[in-house]
Amino acid sequence: MQKNEVVKVKIEDIGVGGEGIGKVDGYTLFIKDTIIGDVVEAKVMKAKKNYGYARLMNVLTPSKDRVEEVVCPMARKCGGCQIQEMKYPAQLAFKESKVRGNLERIGEVPGELLDEIMHPVVGMDEEGMQPFRYRNKAQFPIGTDKDGRVTVGFYAGRTHSIIGNTDCVLGVEVNEEILNCILDFMEEFEIPAYDEVKHKGLVRHVLLRYGFKTDEIMVCLVINGKTIPHCHDLVGRLRQIPGMTSITLSSNTAKTNVIMGDTIRLLWGQEFITDYIGEIKYQISPLSFYQVNPVQTEKLYGLALDYAGLTGNETVWDLYCGIGTISLFLAKKAKQVYGVEIVPQAIDDARNNAKINDITNAEFYVGKAEEVLPEYYKEYEKTHNGETAHADVIVVDPPRKGCEESLLQTIVDMQPEKVVYVSCDSATLARDVKFLRAKGYELKDVTPVDQFPHTVHVETVCLLSRK
Known part of the structure; x- marks a missing residue:
């Protein structure tokens, strides 16, 4: 395959970045703005030994999942919406498949187990329409x-x-x-x-x-x-x-x-x-981390709360707690919640949000989760005559890079009955699930949630229970 060559390609798959994937005489091409089922004419822009990148020139035969007309005229130029050309049910299917694929391939979770425990992706209820205007x-x-x-x-x-x-x-x-x-x-x-x-x-x-x-x-x-x-x-x-x-x-x-x-x-x-x-009021400052899709966030946090299965007697740690969004949800049903977040302004917001909601059983600490929790664990042992610090439930909602191994090990050492993992990157989620499964935690439930329609991103909530 040569640079500038124009080829006819049938798109058979879709990559993690939303680009269509097709083959010409066994040679793989990645083509942005195409979807599974499209037959397209594309120009090769970069040719490597086994694969290359091509630019879409014409859609010769559109996929059954292609929308007739994209809503935003800038969709192809702008880097924000990678899959706006795709009908919404097909977007949801792609995201579900992406989460499952990462858990199987990277997380080494058996497919038979995922058949039992993985739930359908939670999409936006738009009665067949494409969901827009959702970002706050x-x-x-x-x-x-x-x-x-x-x-x-x-x-x-x-x-x-x-x-x-x-x-x-x-x-x-x-x-x-x-x-x-x-x-x-x-x-x-x-x-x-x-x-x-x-x-x-x-x-x-x-x-x-x-x-x-x-x-x-x-x-x-x-x-x-x-x-x-x-x-x-x-x-x-x-x-x-x-x-x-x-x-x-x-x-x-x-x-x-x-x-x-x-x-x-x-x-x-x-x-x-x-x-x-839901019923929790939040004050949001310019530097606050606050989920951008409030409709789906309520569903996401509702799932996290369901998975935590709180009865009112639990001690819960919420790591990467931001302005206390999940912490305050959990505090309504738990005995005590401890939140950890590296951004000092976010912790100020979290404490204030607890106050304006009259929540008194939530405490917040500034620092890196991967430092605060291990430190707390060691100090607890010293001040409690060798007794081990314990949490009933630990909730993690890390950035895209996932959790550091030192943090995961401390979570395992604290022996919570349940770990609820909220993830914005199913690849790092899968890596961390693999670690926790190897340390005696069983994957019990997985639900993807579509927080970001028209983009390749998807949130996932997992429940892991101690064997």
């Missing part, structure tokens, strides 16, 4: 287009080139009004956008949050400096938008890909918005 948070980079005008949108896949778009169909509709207001202000007062190559310019990103139950809106501008000229004019305009609750500045003057700065300065309103998951 969006971060938009701001830059300059080729004509020198300020632009806002999203990065094209695997690049830092901005695809101009003020109306992402995954976000709430009011985002467009807010972004246009900011763009108009920047043009009128000649406020420069940040240039990450030259490390010059002022406005880097706009963070938007929306409370689905409260209709409260947050705007946080991330800037390469301390303040924005004519800031009061911008605040005056944004305040006119119904629901506006919080307008803040985050200063980030570092030459970095990290979006948010460490400090938040209030421009108007309050430093947080409020929202609910």
Whole structure:
């Protein structure tokens, strides 16, 4: 296979990144924007010895699972929605298959066991329609287009080139009004956008949050400096938008890909918005980790709570607890909950969220879960005459990299009856499940939950019980 060769390919499979996979005379090609069942014409862009990457030129025969027309005209250019071309039931089937495949291949969980314990993926209830407008948070980079005008949108896949778009169909509709207001202000007062190559310019990103139950809106501008000229004019305009609750500045003057700065300065309103998951009220600040799909989050946490099987007598540890979202759910049914999170502001939020919900049986610790729990375990042994620290249930909701082995070993040493693992990456989940199964824990239940329609990402909740 040669670079620039144009070939006809039938797509037989789909990769973890959502790219279609087909073969030409036994040679494997990965082709973005294609789905299983498509017959396509593609141009080879990169040819390696056994596989290559090709660009979709034409869909010759569309798959039965291909939508007639994608809702977002930017879907192919933008890196955000990898599988918007796919009908929603097919997206769910792909995600379920992805979780199962990783558990079998990486986790070495027998297929017969998964036949018994794996439940169907929990999708969004859209009565056959494609689910959109589900995100309560969006971060938009701001830059300059080729004509020198300020632009806002999203990065094209695997690049830092901005695809101009003020109306992402995954976000709430009011985002467009807010972004246009900011763009108009920047043009009128000649406020420069940040240039990450030259490390010059002022406005880097706009963070938007929306409370689905409260209709409260947050705007946080991330800037390469301390303040924005004519800031009061911008605040005056944004305040006119119904629901506006919080307008803040985050200063980030570092030459970095990290979006948010460490400090938040209030421009108007309050430093947080409020929202609910179930009956629990949360205050969310610009730096808070808070699940982006509140409808599905309620289902996700409901499953975690069901798997924990609490009776009111349990001691529970919630590791990577963020602002206490799962902890406070658990505290309603447990005797005592301990939450651990590395971000100090998140722990401040967690403590505050416990207070505003009148929850007194939840304590929170700042630190790395992989350091706090082993330290607690050792200290407990010292101060309790060699008695071992114990937890009835341990809940983990780690970042994509999963749990460190030292943490998993401490979990095993504490001998909880149940481990509830909430994962945003089924590959690292599978790796950690393999470790726990080898240490005497049995995989009892697995349920994928679709938090992110039109993307390749999927959350999974697992229950492991001590044999």
